[in-house]
Amino acid sequence: MTINHRLGPLFTDLYELTMAAGYFDRRLFETATFSLFIRNYPPQRNFFVAAGLQDCLYELESLRFNEEDISFLSDTDLFRADFLSYLKQLRFTGDVHSLPEGTIFFANEPILEITAPLIEAQIVETFLLNTIGFQTLIASKSARCVHSASGRQLIDFSLRRTQGHDAGIKVARSTHIAGFDGTSNVLAGKEYGIPISGTMAHSYVQAFGGDFEAFTSYADTFPNNAVFLIDTFDTLKGASEAVKVARQMKQKGHTLRGVRLDSGDMIRLSQQVRYFLDEAGLEEVKIFASGGFDEFKINQALVEGAAIDAFGVGTSLGVSADAPFADIVYKMVRYGQRHVRKFSPGKESLGGKKQVFRFLQENGFYLKDTIGLRSENFSSGSALLEPVMLSGRMIQPYPTLQEIRHHFKANFAVFPNEYKDLSARIKYPVEVSPRLRDLQPTLLA
Amino acid sequence: MTINHRLGPLFTDLYELTMAAGYFDRRLFETATFSLFIRNYPPQRNFFVAAGLQDCLYELESLRFNEEDISFLSDTDLFRADFLSYLKQLRFTGDVHSLPEGTIFFANEPILEITAPLIEAQIVETFLLNTIGFQTLIASKSARCVHSASGRQLIDFSLRRTQGHDAGIKVARSTHIAGFDGTSNVLAGKEYGIPISGTMAHSYVQAFGGDFEAFTSYADTFPNNAVFLIDTFDTLKGASEAVKVARQMKQKGHTLRGVRLDSGDMIRLSQQVRYFLDEAGLEEVKIFASGGFDEFKINQALVEGAAIDAFGVGTSLGVSADAPFADIVYKMVRYGQRHVRKFSPGKESLGGKKQVFRFLQENGFYLKDTIGLRSENFSSGSALLEPVMLSGRMIQPYPTLQEIRHHFKANFAVFPNEYKDLSARIKYPVEVSPRLRDLQPTLLA
Numbered sequence: 001m002t003i004n005h006r007l008g009p010l011f012t013d014l015y016e017l018t019m020a021a022g023y024f025d026r027r028l029f030e031t032a033t034f035s036l037f038i039r040n041y042p043p044q045r046n047f048f049v050a051a052g053l054q055d056c057l058y059e060l061e062s063l064r065f066n067e068e069d070i071s072f073l074s075d076t077d078l079f080r081a082d083f084l085s086y087l088k089q090l091r092f093t094g095d096v097h098s099l100p101e102g103t104i105f106f107a108n109e110p111i112l113e114i115t116a117p118l119i120e121a122q123i124v125e126t127f128l129l130n131t132i133g134f135q136t137l138i139a140s141k142s143a144r145c146v147h148s149a150s151g152r153q154l155i156d157f158s159l160r161r162t163q164g165h166d167a168g169i170k171v172a173r174s175t176h177i178a179g180f181d182g183t184s185n186v187l188a189g190k191e192y193g194i195p196i197s198g199t200m201a202h203s204y205v206q207a208f209g210g211d212f213e214a215f216t217s218y219a220d221t222f223p224n225n226a227v228f229l230i231d232t233f234d235t236l237k238g239a240s241e242a243v244k245v246a247r248q249m250k251q252k253g254h255t256l257r258g259v260r261l262d263s264g265d266m267i268r269l270s271q272q273v274r275y276f277l278d279e280a281g282l283e284e285v286k287i288f289a290s291g292g293f294d295e296f297k298i299n300q301a302l303v304e305g306a307a308i309d310a311f312g313v314g315t316s317l318g319v320s321a322d323a324p325f326a327d328i329v330y331k332m333v334r335y336g337q338r339h340v341r342k343f344s345p346g347k348e349s350l351g352g353k354k355q356v357f358r359f360l361q362e363n364g365f366y367l368k369d370t371i372g373l374r375s376e377n378f379s380s381g382s383a384l385l386e387p388v389m390l391s392g393r394m395i396q397p398y399p400t401l402q403e404i405r406h407h408f409k410a411n412f413a414v415f416p417n418e419y420k421d422l423s424a425r426i427k428y429p430v431e432v433s434p435r436l437r438d439l440q441p442t443l444l445a
Numbered sequence: 446m447t448i449n450h451r452l453g454p455l456f457t458d459l460y461e462l463t464m465a466a467g468y469f470d471r472r473l474f475e476t477a478t479f480s481l482f483i484r485n486y487p488p489q490r491n492f493f494v495a496a497g498l499q500d501c502l503y504e505l506e507s508l509r510f511n512e513e514d515i516s517f518l519s520d521t522d523l524f525r526a527d528f529l530s531y532l533k534q535l536r537f538t539g540d541v542h543s544l545p546e547g548t549i550f551f552a553n554e555p556i557l558e559i560t561a562p563l564i565e566a567q568i569v570e571t572f573l574l575n576t577i578g579f580q581t582l583i584a585s586k587s588a589r590c591v592h593s594a595s596g597r598q599l600i601d602f603s604l605r606r607t608q609g610h611d612a613g614i615k616v617a618r619s620t621h622i623a624g625f626d627g628t629s630n631v632l633a634g635k636e637y638g639i640p641i642s643g644t645m646a647h648s649y650v651q652a653f654g655g656d657f658e659a660f661t662s663y664a665d666t667f668p669n670n671a672v673f674l675i676d677t678f679d680t681l682k683g684a685s686e687a688v689k690v691a692r693q694m695k696q697k698g699h700t701l702r703g704v705r706l707d708s709g710d711m712i713r714l715s716q717q718v719r720y721f722l723d724e725a726g727l728e729e730v731k732i733f734a735s736g737g738f739d740e741f742k743i744n745q746a747l748v749e750g751a752a753i754d755a756f757g758v759g760t761s762l763g764v765s766a767d768a769p770f771a772d773i774v775y776k777m778v779r780y781g782q783r784h785v786r787k788f789s790p791g792k793e794s795l796g797g798k799k800q801v802f803r804f805l806q807e808n809g810f811y812l813k814d815t816i817g818l819r820s821e822n823f824s825s826g827s828a829l830l831e832p833v834m835l836s837g838r839m840i841q842p843y844p845t846l847q848e849i850r851h852h853f854k855a856n857f858a859v860f861p862n863e864y865k866d867l868s869a870r871i872k873y874p875v876e877v878s879p880r881l882r883d884l885q886p887t888l889l890a
Contacts, residue, residue, distance in 0.1 A: 018644050022666045126604050130604060161574065162579070165452055168575055186456075198460035198462075220470060325606050325608075326606075
């Protein structure tokens with residue numbers, strides 16, 4: 001694969017390695033459990049959609065320091081030779097429990113727990129946080145867009161503005177998990193099998209010097225897959241040129257797929273363009289809109305009666321502009337035989353290996369969640385964290401992107417609508433089990 | 446290199462390729478010029494620092510569709526065989542004029558102009574926008590942090606929260622260009638030679654069960670490179686434990702480098718900890734602070750008298766949280782013998798190949814810029830865009846990161862302080878030359 005190239009274990013904060021050296025010196029090799037979770041909701045968010053697990057499992061399975069890595073670390077003069085020899089033979093041998101990708105979850109619920117010899121569990125922190133934090137953020141915002149679009153088509157247009165290359169690829173994947181229909185991103189299409197979409201930019205119309213010439217020529221090249229961008233000079237004039245070319249196409253037995261609006265008052269323009277098209281007997285021609293859309297603007301456009309059949313959603317989704325990071329952390333909750341927790345003000349965490357239990361209403365919709373101890377059992381609640389890796393090996397082939405997408409869809413269908421409101425005012429109830437709560441005061445500092 | 450692996454030409458929006466197919470069908474092979482620029486300042490920004498050029502030049506030099514790429518495109522059933530054969534032999538043969546990385550520039554000034562046969566110039570759009578947009582955004586925010594820190598040390602701590610893997614690596618590079626001293630990112634240290642920094646997390650202290658045990662052990666492993674994290678349980682108690690261990694270190698001839706605060710009221714705590722350290726004769730021990738810092742919080746802390754010697758700057762810098770994207774665009778400004786421009790409302794662009802001229806005050810500080818035609822000359826203004834690639838080949842070896850860093854530093858030193866105010870209220874004057882202005886009304890639509 002082009003995109004899942006080796007990053008390797010140097011993709012880490014240095015302190016993971018200095019801590020590992022400290023643990024090594026004192027022979028702190030006991031088993032630790034770390035829990036990865038999001039502490040707080042960003043403003044106007046009240047749920048998350050798990051994403052990024054696949055990259056994490058591949059990285060854990062292939063974790064090894066190669067000669068070049070060791071040589072670089074040696075050159076820093078920070079590390080002793082015995083520790084570097086130890087790193088050289090290090091593999092990830094731990095267990096991973098995780099929410100399946102596409103699962104809806106909430107603040108403070110573990111997305112993933114790692115149980116492994118202390119050093120192994122520690123040094124993967126940075127990679128896990130980076131990978132799951134970003135992809136989860138995008139999948140979560142995508143789900144909000146999907147809800148706002150009420151069944152209209154959504155295409156990821158974000159590649160040109162994402163924060164770097166990996167982000168561009170992972171945005172396409174994360175949006176697709178959460179129900180987007182396609183992406184403009186060709187590489188993501190190739191690597192993940194996501195449907196790709198796109199036709200022309202303003203520069204195309206400019207190169208031909210006018211709408212009519214550009215549209216005619218495009219229709220010749222793509223008679224069955226043409227969407228004309230009609231706002232390069234003037235949207236309504238562009239629409240009337242599109243109508244002319246669409247009629248010519250019809251005479252040849254072809255159908256114009258759509259026209260695209262990319263600027264101006266989308267509500268008014270979409271209605272006028274719909275009228276033009278319908279008057280010309282082109283009811284089958286769809287109206288695509290792009291330019292500044294996010295869940296809020298999609299919702300507003302549709303509430304105000306925009307005649308838009310499909311949205312290209314770009315920048316603000318691709319960087320999660322309203323909430324560009326999640327307050328995601330990876331905390332030690334158990335070491336050896338001790339439960340441990342953190343006390344720093346505002347950053348307290350709960351000790352102990354955990355499980356998330358989800359309870360449903362009689363109609364099958366979500367009722368509430370309970371964060372409990374891994375060892376607990378609730379007859380009426382289903383346990384969401386699943387073992388996905390044991391002793392460093394994935395326990396079954398990873399689900400396909402289609403399966404993950406279906407898992408999300410099934411989840412989202414029974415997630416009550418009151419929590420999908422864009423204001424995110426109503427928070428889903430998440431309780432802490434009495435046994436987990438009772439454990440906390442007794443934890444050794 | 447691990448990180449500059451091949452992305453290849455499928456890292457693109459599909460429409461670049463469908464447009465290319467349209468151009469190919471009509472034999473639109475004439476030379477085009479595209480200009481890459483940022484249309485507007487994000488809120489509270491009034492300057493940019495160019496970054497990302499190196500990745501772009503490498504990608505342009507190595508641009509080619511391999512068998513796998515062609516086979517994927519063929520399988521989409523969108524493209525005809527003659528076009529795919531054409532793509533297979535396609536190389537980038539164009540010219541690139543660019544601002545050197547590290548150059549300060551302003552809204553609407555071209556960062557880069559590409560002149561190449563139309564298809565070559567078009568299909569690189571997505572990659573260029575993604576790469577330069579993000580790295581420039583981060584370098585710009587980093588410069589603001591450097592200004593706020595007034596000479597105190599700055600370390601990039603953002604890797605765990607950046608938007609994906611590539612972002613993490615490029616944030617380290619972009620912050621270093623703009624004057625950061627180091628990064629926690631080990632891979633960026635290896636790939637770019639940036640100094641790496643980091644010691645311990647809360648989990649380290651937790652694994653030992655207490656501050657004193659953790660600090661003592663760490664000092665044994667890293668006697669000359671220890672910074673103790675003192676807020677795991679209680680910052681002031683942590684400080685007094687650090688003092689004990691620092692005294693023991695001193696007796697053995699070692700020096701504690703510093704203590705780190707990561708939560709609580711940093712101003713009050715840093716002053717109290719400084720007092721503790723000084724009282725104990727540990728004036729040489731530095732105070733590091735991390736947790737939520739950006740240019741605004743650094744400035745506020747120092748204005749209010751925080752006793753902080755070095756800042757770890759993480760999330761909000763790494764995702765440019767206040768402005769997570771730039772309004773960056775890539776517009777055709779010339780095709781064949783025609784100047785071209787865009788008229789879409791709110792998105793107008795200026796036609797013609799351009800140059801940016803910078804005029805200085807007598808004291809050497811920036812006075813104003815003028816955007817003119819590439820063919821213009823101003824005896825007193827220096828031309829900022831430089832030819833960096835001719836006929837698809839870089840014309841000289843790429844500058845080192847150190848050289849780029851020095852270029853920024855020299856630029857920033859003569860950029861008047863009034864424009865560095867964090868409010869960004871005062872905008873630097875950028876004029877359009879009369880000749881460039883006069884050209885616009887005559888451009889064919």
